[in-house]
Amino acid sequence: MQDVLFTDLIIPRLGVAKFDAVKTLSHKVDDIREDNQILFCRHSVDFQEYAAHQAKLPLLELAGPRAKIFFNPRRVKVGIVTCGGLCPGLNTIIRSLVFTAHQYYGIRTIYGFRYGYSGLNPRVGLPPLKLDPDSVDNIHAQGGTILGSSRGPQEAKVMVDYLETLGVNVLFVVGGDGTMRGALDLTQEVAKRRLAIAIIGIPKTIDNDIAFIGRSFGFESAVEEATRVIAAAHMEAKGAVNGIGLVKLMGRESGFIAANAALASCVVNFCLIPESPFRLDKFLPDLERRIKRRHHAVIVVAEGAGQDLIPQTKAAFDKSGNKRLQDIGAFLKNEIVQYFTRKKLEANVRYIDPSYAIRSVAPTGDDNVFCLMLGQSAVHAAMSGRTAMVVGHRNEHFVHLPMTLVTRFRKKIEIHGRVWRTVLDTTGQAEYK
Known part of the structure; x- marks a missing residue:
């Protein structure tokens, strides 16, 4: 376990979260304390290895709503893109992102970029869809993705130019390890320009092979x-x-x-x-x-x-x-x-x-619940100003993981x-x- 250090799990942030979270839901949702973290590992032999090297135990941030957020919800524009092959649950992820952004934070401008990263290149000629709770209300019962999907990259500079043109502050990227490497390129281009754009990944792999994540949706x-x-x-x-x-x-x-x-x-x-x-x-x-x-x-x-x-x-x-x-x-x-x-x-x-x-099948009931929670966790992470990270499930919790960590290798069955x-x-x- 020594290949994962405490510093490997630090999540980049766009700045200090100064705004009070706007809660429009009728019931109370407990905020996640920033100092409430869980252990990355859970076996005694791992603890012993870290102790032997006098290394600080690696800790993971718990996913969930924060009391303070970075973005002013009234000014936020959101983008969603689904990449790679089809996977059960994609539509549920989209629905969860839209409903959480709209109902919890009051965000009204949500773009759905079509056919993967191609939709982020205006020269391809695929104008984004405008999404709201009405347009995504029943899509969780369908297989596939209403946004379409595709494989392959686009130039990061072109995609960031387009995000700037549209005024997008938050981009949710749904895809596998190749997609997340493309998302990392986006975060680097955003950082180079010193833009306040959060890039949040939602790991999608029907093969369940993304590193350091216990279970992937679908x-x-x-x-x-x-x-x-x-x-x-x-x-x-x-x-x-x-x-x-x-x-x-x-x-x-x-x-x-x-x-x-x-x-x-x-x-x-x-x-x-x-x-x-x-x-x-x-x-x-x-x-x-x-x-x-x-x-x-x-x-x-x-x-x-x-x-x-x-x-x-x-x-x-x-x-x-x-x-x-x-x-x-x-x-x-x-x-x-x-x-x-x-x-x-x-x-x-x-x-x-x-x-x-x-x-292409519709997700099971349990996968629908899983996707709902993943989408909610992604929106809360983005609004808090976190970026260059994915939301994932590890040690029975939804957590934040850096994109640099989950793209290290593909998870495999231990023989x-x-x-x-x-x-x-x-x-x-x-x-x-």
Whole structure:
């Protein structure tokens, strides 16, 4: 834990908060005391490590409303942008931001920038939407995002010019680690010009792979929908002679959805994730033994698993700079069919790739609650004058985390941790190394 120091968790501020918070809600909301913080770590071994180095324990700011705020609500203009791939809960985030800004602080000018960072470049020709409680009232029941989304950056200077032209004081950026790196570029350009513009990130990754954050919105909804798909694959497998249900799920570098959906479904026999490399000459004979014994099998594979097994073509990259992955699902299906053909055994493989269907579903009730609280926390942080930070969930609390921290790396499943060991125990599979 020594790679995270007390100083790494300091949240930048635009200035001193001098205004009294305007509370238009009918009920009392307790303000968060500035000195009320929580520990970044929670295991005794971490405490011992910091003590051994005589290091100050790292502390996290709790998210929530403050008694004093930096911005005068009467003069604030807000912008919202959603970037990257679709994820359940995006519309709920937008709704929460709009309602909190409007009802709690009385902010009346809220822009929704369309199709990601493209909407912050006026030369692209995508005028922003004007948002208010009426226009976003029922969007939480819909999948996707009413603002649209896209991948890829825009020049920070151009985007800040546009924010200045519109008079935007607060920009909420909803996206993954690539989006947050773009938001960091914005904060640096804002600081260079000495502008009072708060940039607040709301981490979005359906893969649940943002560093130092326990849970990201949309993840639970994705697992729930993936579980339904796995149940269908199970029925297909049982309905055919030596049936094999093969489901490919999201997970470029992290197998959280695959692992959790495998556990939730209780019918998966093999779960393959990027963090645990596997060999075909180990995996396929084990699959053969399962088919001979039970006459059906269900396989779940994360999209980033087994990339080293597939003959590589010339590397291509998407607009976010991510290397385009080969289709591990189609590759595995072909390898399984060829293997069983060589063994003179019948095998009927049913391959399902539900990725886009899962990304676009409406959020579960619990995810809606989670998104509501994330949006509220983001607005309170922005109005207090904080910037270059994200709101996230860690150690059972909504907290403030610097953008520089959450963009360090992508979170991955610990191969020797509880989740993966539970997957191995539940499926009965080996590690196939």
